Amino acid sequence: MESNLRYYLRRAAEERTAANRAVTPQARDWHSKLAGEFALRANACAPTAMTA
Template sequence: MESDLRYYLRRAAEERTAAHRSVTDQARERHSSLAREFAERAQACTAPALQAMSA
């Protein structure tokens, strides 16, 4: 089973690729927005682990 972190990282990469390949500005913007959202979720997954390491 894929972890949340790996899923969000994979989806962010897929959306960045889709944005790069998009033909229209609207599609490019939407894929870029989704890529940022998934990257933020991935970062949120790592925050608790980093806090635990520093404690």
């Protein structure tokens, strides 16, 4: 089973690709927005580094 982190990273990449391939500015903006939201979710799932 795919972890949440890997899922969000994959979806962010897919949406960035869709934004790059979008024909209309509206579609490009929407895909970019989705890519950003998935990236934020991936960031929230990512393990944090421990500092001493």
